[in-house]
Amino acid sequence: MKISIPEPVKEVANGLGKAGYEAYLVGGCLRDLLIGREPKDWDIATDARPEDIQEIFPENVYENEFGTVGVKTGSEEPKLKIVEVTTFRIEGSYTDKRHPDTVKFATKVEEDLARRDFTVNAMALTLKGGEAGELVDPYKGKEDLKSRTIRTVGEPGERFGEDALRLMRAVRLAVELGFDIEMATRRAIEKESGLLEAISKERIRDEFVKTIMAPEAAKGVLLLEELNLLIHVLPELREGIGVSQNLHHIYSVFEHSVKALEYAAKNDFPLEVRLAALLHDAGKPRTKGGEGPNATFYNHEVVGARLAAAALDRLRFPKNTIEKVVHLIRYHMFYYNVGEVSEAGVRRFLVRVGPEYVDDLLKLREADRIGSGVPKAFPYKLRHLLYMIDKVKRDPISPKMLVLKGNDIMEIAKIPPGPKVGWILTVLLEEVITEPKWNEKGRLAERVKELAAMPDEKLRELAEKAEFTKEEFEAGLEEDIKKKFKVQ
Ligand code: CTP
Secondary structure (H helix, E strand, O other): OOOOOOHHHHHHHHHHHHOOOOOEEEHHHHHHHHOOOOOOOOEEEEOOOHHHHHHHOOOEEOOOOOOEEEEEOOOOOHHHOEEEEEEOEEEOOOOOOOOOOOEEEOOOHHHHHHOOOEHHHOOEEEEEOOEEEEEEOOOOHHHHHHOOEEOEOOOHHHHHHHOOHHHHHHHHHHHHHOOEEOHHHHHHHHHHHHHHHHOOHHHHHHHHHHHHHOOOHHHHHHHHHHOOOHHHHOHHHHOOOOOOOOOOOOOOHHHHHHHHHHHHHHOOOOHHHHHHHHHOOOOHHHHOEOOHHHOEOOOHHHHHHHHHHHHHHHOOOOHHHHHHHHHHHHOOOOOOOOOOOOHHHHHHHHHHHOHHHHHHHHHHHHHHHHHOOOOOOOOHHHHHHHHHHHHHOOOOOOHHHOOOOHHHHHHHHOOOOOHHHHHHHHHHHHHHHHOHHHOOHHHHHHHHHHHHHOOHHHHHHHHHHHHHHHHHHHHHHHHHHHHHHOOO
């Protein structure tokens, strides 16, 4: 196979060569090139020391203590702006299972390859005069690429002992590349899975995200479970193993969650929807009532949302990701049927769910349906809901869409700032959601006067009732779902 090396990478290799140093393409970048995948970044290994690299390439960034210098190439191409040049190294012992205690530089490329995790990542390609030359492959990585195998370099237990994140990396690479994990490597992962407890949650999260963002995401989650890793990553999901559902489901909670993720990955849904697909029924095991075809799962979306929040927080997901996933889970049980939910009902649905969540919520519903073994992802009634949303989308659903603002209310009612203004706004909004054509200055001003004249106690009650209508609407939906799907 002819490997073509981009110009900026050639120039860096040439610069090292002219100064009398060796240059090799290494790691994930070489692995990807050899299987015809586009590399994520370009990595060069060399016998030059970091200080030498910096001298040869004055335009550089040097931030880590492990000998990697980022050489600025001047290229406009994002992946080629910086080529990472790393001095050959032999890592010392890893007492904390996270970082090597010391990094020793090596003089030979073979020494550098010996410290790497998997055979497919432990090859080096000489770059002489910038051109691809001979492949250095002491651990038969090329054969493993051909047979699509993930196998550790040397003794698996030792490799995992050095850096336990490799336990997750094996699964992630297998899933990303569509490879199988070789038997001795698998056994070692099962045996050493507990080492993951010493690894930072952020690093675990990053590998987990890559796993579920891969096309074979579902296989990845099953593999994590098979290899005893899931318990250290998302134990909440394991609660659904073997938990049967009811007459509307053929799969257990765990199988259903994995199938929902499978559909989300197949359709290239975003991370938040994939996480929600995986965790949307996490509350079912704890809320299950009864057994057999009539089992119920009351409030599982509330319990599930809470469990997901704790799990994602533990894995240090960013706050906005957590919020989005939790919200999707909380509202995944929404009910809609043509002719049964009025336009006002659709407006209330939008108030509740938030218009910005609708797309992802429908994606989650598709994944949920297909994951239950229902053949049609997007039935007529969901298309009808989209039509209804489109129809009401310009109608007022939030206080800022009312033609009167807080200031206007204070002026019309001649009242100072305070809770009374809020109560009036709440009542007006509720009335306008029911009947959008009332959102007109003259009409609202009249109503403001009426409301302001009421005793405070009464006005407050009315506002509370307006808030409650939203709750009631939702509860109503849930009642419907119970009847329709017998899922709770
Ligand atoms: N490596 C390792 N052990 C680790 C992490 C990395 O031996 N815990 C080695 C592997 O040889 C790997 C290289 O360092 O190929 C670079 O790692 P990284 O930048 O994380 O890339 P990869 O995971 O290999 O691949 P990708 O670019 O697809 O993430």
